Amino acid sequence: MPNSSSGARRVTWSSKADPDGRVRERWRRADCRTDWAHCGREWDAVAVELQRGLDALDALGLGLRQGYPVLADYLSNRLYVMVDPGTGHVCRDVPGVRVLSTGSQVLVPVSGAGTIAAHWVSPPRAARLVDSGKLAGALLRLVDVGAVAS
Structure with missing residues (x-):
């Protein structure tokens, strides 16, 4: 869908479901390092099936380049959406979701382009996290739509 102010196409979260050749080449060439990050400190992580999570972020209208750590x-x-620490439990009852909070860890890139197992779809650039209540609502609406379509 064209952006009315610049004529450029809006990049959607869903477009990141399959890494393009450029990303794959960076993984092959880069000096990438990953490490375990503790959840529950700076953020909780909401784990969900990749496409469903991307669709939920699109439904929320969050800008891909706004620095939301995903x-x-x-x-x-699997997609890991970072939410405020201590708030991930809001998503706990959403079907197909796993919440990582205090006592859990997630693999994150710490240098280079990341890896196929830990790649920032949206690297953290600001103190901005996805609202867990809004994320839960978007994920639940996708479950409802899927049930109606079946």
């Missing part, structure tokens, strides 16, 4: 594990087809 991590993809393309090997396990």
